Amino acid sequence: MAGQARHALITGATQGIGLEAARALLQQGWKVTLVGRDPKALERVQGDLAGTGEVATQLADLSLLRQTQALGRRMLEKGERLHALINNAGAYFHPRQMTGEGVESTWALNHLSPFGLTRTVEPLLRASSAEGQPARVVVVSSNAHSMAKKPPLDDLEFAEGYRAMQAYARSKLANIWFVREQARRWAENGPGGITINAVHPGVVGTRFFRGNGFFGWFWRTLLDRVAITPAEGARGLVRLASDPALTGVTGKYFSRETEKQPGGLGLDETLASQVFDASARRWAEITREG
């Protein structure tokens, strides 16, 4: 719609890569809605970004699928057009932990939440696309996806033999499978529809591994030597959300700002489809949707 700012919904926007992606989109004249789980952090970030553009906030703990669904439904009720959904929130859990809904936390936050949020707000994305501004979904994955071993379909949540790095890698592989399979399923809508892509932001100096004991310390020490800044890490997300050169590009994986073939099992179409269906069932089971 002419004269109206484009609008992005960004998860994990209270710090790190998500916050810097919000800042960059505001500089491009977008309106942003920041999602966070802590009201004080949201207030602080909204204050930090004051004067740079229109900033709204939404509260949700995205490891809880019912809260993710409620967030999506609130957005639907507001009815405001959405031109980009950036699924960025993510974490690494050591040792294994379950959410209050009985889902393994890595799988819930890193995979099932972006899966379900995207599908819940799809009508808003579709409405923008119908008005000639094709909406874009960005899923923040990781290069770590290539380390993931083939997951057993009857134990996607690692009830057996949990290893934090494998659980993280599996969730980031699932991000890529989701993107590829969702793009394939949306393809029937023809050109001009919603696009969806995954991005590895780079090795970024954020607080990502804090609070994870020895493993966090080990990775932080190792990675801090090569890490880029959060603003640099945000560039890939921002490009996927806004670069006109990427109009119509969908189902792809980018490393920072460059399209790459996914590694490991990333191109396995059968697993992508099977995990998509399993995720839809798990989401429905927890949110009690039909």
Ligand SMILES: NC(=O)c1ccc[n+]([C@@H]2O[C@H](COP(=O)([O-])OP(=O)(O)OC[C@H]3O[C@@H](n4cnc5c(N)ncnc54)[C@H](OP(=O)(O)O)[C@@H]3O)[C@@H](O)[C@H]2O)c1
């Ligand atoms: N840093 C890297 O080198 C790197 C590399 C590859 C991929 N990634 C991916 O990049 C994304 C962003 O990571 P980052 O490095 O910016 O990490 P970060 O600084 O730890 O930021 C993560 C963001 O996610 C939010 N979040 C975590 N758990 C949440 C929950 N249950 N509900 C709602 N929000 C939640 C955090 O909120 P709080 O402020 O409340 O904690 C924070 O805003 C993640 O998906 C990560 O896997 C990072």
